[in-house]
Amino acid sequence: MVVSLIELKPSPGKRAEILELLRYSSEHLEAKPGCLSSGVYEETDGEQTILYVERWSREEDLRRHVQSNLYLGVLNALDLAMDRREVNFYEISDTKSMEFIVAVRK
Numbered sequence: 001m002v003v004s005l006i007e008l009k010p011s012p013g014k015r016a017e018i019l020e021l022l023r024y025s026s027e028h029l030e031a032k033p034g035c036l037s038s039g040v041y042e043e044t045d046g047e048q049t050i051l052y053v054e055r056w057s058r059e060e061d062l063r064r065h066v067q068s069n070l071y072l073g074v075l076n077a078l079d080l081a082m083d084r085r086e087v088n089f090y091e092i093s094d095t096k097s098m099e100f101i102v103a104v105r106k
Contacts (some may be wrong), residue, residue, distance in 0.1 A: 001036070002062050003090045004054040006074070008081035009047050021077040022052045028070055029054065034061025052077070059091070 010018050019040060026038040036055040043049040052074065056062040065071055078085060 001092045002056045002059050005088045006052040008050055008085040011080055011082050014080040015048055018077045018080050021073040025070055025073045032065060034058050
């Protein structure tokens with residue numbers, strides 16, 4: 001699995017436009033092969049940080065998405081952000097679920 005995590009702070013007056021671009025991208029990913037989920041999240045940190053998350057079953061599917069026209073919306077959102085923005089891709093080889101919490105809390 002590959003997780004794409006984008007964290008950005010909107011430039012003044014650009015918050016609504018960034019949210020619109022990212023929400024549009026997220027809504028249209030459901031039909032893309034290999035996309036497990038996506039979402040737009042707003043932090044309550046006083047800096048109006050926006051998080052955009054995509055989860056992909058395979059790197060090849062993510063690569064196709066990054067090359068697609070739909071991803072241009074994500075790139076446009078990045079252009080509207082302040083310089084402090086982070087784009088990270090995480091390759092996950094193992095996941096744990098509720099059983100991890102139960103085991104650790106014993």
